[in-house]
Amino acid sequence: xxxxxxxxxxxxxxxxxxxxxxxxLQVAPALLRPVGxxxxxxxxxxxxxxxxxxxxxQRVPAAADYVAEQQGRDQRLCFDHGALRTVAWPSGAxxxxxxxxxxxxxxxGFALADNYPLPALKxxxxxxxxxxxxxxxxxxxxxxxxxxxxSAEFQAAVTRVLASSRDPLGPQDMAWLEQLARDQALxxxxxxxxxxxxxxxxxxxxxxxxxxxxxxxxxxxxxMAWIATEGxxxxxxxxxxxxxxxxxxAQRALGRPVKAKIEVSRSGxxxxxxxxxxxxxxxxxxxxxxxxxxxxxxxxxxxxRARVGSELDLAxxxxxxxxxxxxxxxxxxxxx
Numbered sequence: 288x289x290x291x292x293x294x295x296x297x298x299x300x301x302x303x304x305x306x307x308x309x310x311x312l313q314v315a316p317a318l319l320r321p322v323g324x325x326x327x328x329x330x331x332x333x334x335x336x337x338x339x340x341x342x343x344x345q346r347v348p349a350a351a352d353y354v355a356e357q358q359g360r361d362q363r364l365c366f367d368h369g370a371l372r373t374v375a376w377p378s379g380a381x382x383x384x385x386x387x388x389x390x391x392x393x394x395x396g397f398a399l400a401d402n403y404p405l406p407a408l409k410x411x412x413x414x415x416x417x418x419x420x421x422x423x424x425x426x427x428x429x430x431x432x433x434x435x436x437x438s439a440e441f442q443a444a445v446t447r448v449l450a451s452s453r454d455p456l457g458p459q460d461m462a463w464l465e466q467l468a469r470d471q472a473l474x475x476x477x478x479x480x481x482x483x484x485x486x487x488x489x490x491x492x493x494x495x496x497x498x499x500x501x502x503x504x505x506x507x508x509x510x511m512a513w514i515a516t517e518g519x520x521x522x523x524x525x526x527x528x529x530x531x532x533x534x535x536x537a538q539r540a541l542g543r544p545v546k547a548k549i550e551v552s553r554s555g556x557x558x559x560x561x562x563x564x565x566x567x568x569x570x571x572x573x574x575x576x577x578x579x580x581x582x583x584x585x586x587x588x589x590x591x592r593a594r595v596g597s598e599l600d601l602a603x604x605x606x607x608x609x610x611x612x613x614x615x616x617x618x619x620x621x622x623x
Contacts, residue, residue, distance in 0.1 A: 290319040295334035313363045315423035326478035329419045332395040336425045343524040349562040350587035367527035368426040375431045379452030394468035403605040409436040444500040451494035455487040491518025498571040509616035516569045523588045531558045531591035552604035556593035564615045583615040
């Protein structure tokens with residue numbers, strides 16, 4: 288019998304992609320309810336997460352190879368969290384900073400779990416965990432960059448980059464989100480129409496970036512330079528694994544670009560490593576022409592979490608996050 292979750296993903300991605308994504312990921316049985324009259328916020332949150340996970344694997348070749356390898360072994364992945372970057376600054380038609388994303392997360396059932404200051408990056412990180420199924424629905428790690436901590440020239444470039452931002456959500460979408468927040472469920476017609484709009488929130492919303500602005504941003508913040516080309520697309524998706532050291536060694540032996548160091552939290556309970564960011568081509572405006580350059584794109588991460596009693600430690604660590612952020616600081620701009 289078709290589940291409501293599969294119907295959602297099929298509507299957003301198509302049958303072939305939905306079937307493949309279900310074969311790649313572990314899904315809690317409680318999320319596989321038969322199609323009913325309403326769609327729960329948990330089902331909608333899981334559908335969004337699965338679509339965003341797939342998007343990362345399509346954009347990061349090393350991730351695609353790893354996922355295919357696991358499928359070949361009939362192993363489903365445990366999607367732990369996805370991460371994205373925002374800017375606490377006026378952003379055209381888009382709400383500034385994390386507000387552009389949290390207005391989506393809250394109605395879907397996510398709640399702020401903790402704050403993680405990232406002073407070395409002049410950023411703040413916040414973890415959003417699902418209230419209904421915290422261990423089974425992937426978290427969101429949403430970071431904000433603070434331009435006021437940078438130079439006046441940097442701030443001016445940020446203003447120019449973000450000024451053209453559009454809002455992917457219209458009045459009807461916001462009305463549906465308000466209804467979802469109130470009722471914790473939506474009728475099918477609303478859920479099917481809303482899901483693609485939610486997916487669209489995790490993309491670049493601003494227009495072409497000038498090469499001079501990009502280079503100015505890159506001098507002071509690799510993270511803001513990344514946002515200039517990638518926007519609020521998932522910076523990375525993360526696989527929760529049982530033995531991180533063994534996995535890293537195995538991936539390194541296969542020649543995949545694994546981070547040299549494993550990041551370990553202060554508690555010792557959370558360990559993380561990652562593939563280096565994929566190198567992608569993006570176009571920049573230069574002297575009235577579009578110029579294609581190679582820049583860091585998204586990457587794929589691995590995390591090992593220990594249990595505290597009967598509960599999984601779902602926390603993050605500011606030191607770990609700062610180390611992982613360096614995955615997109617590799618490979619400065621080069622001409623194609």
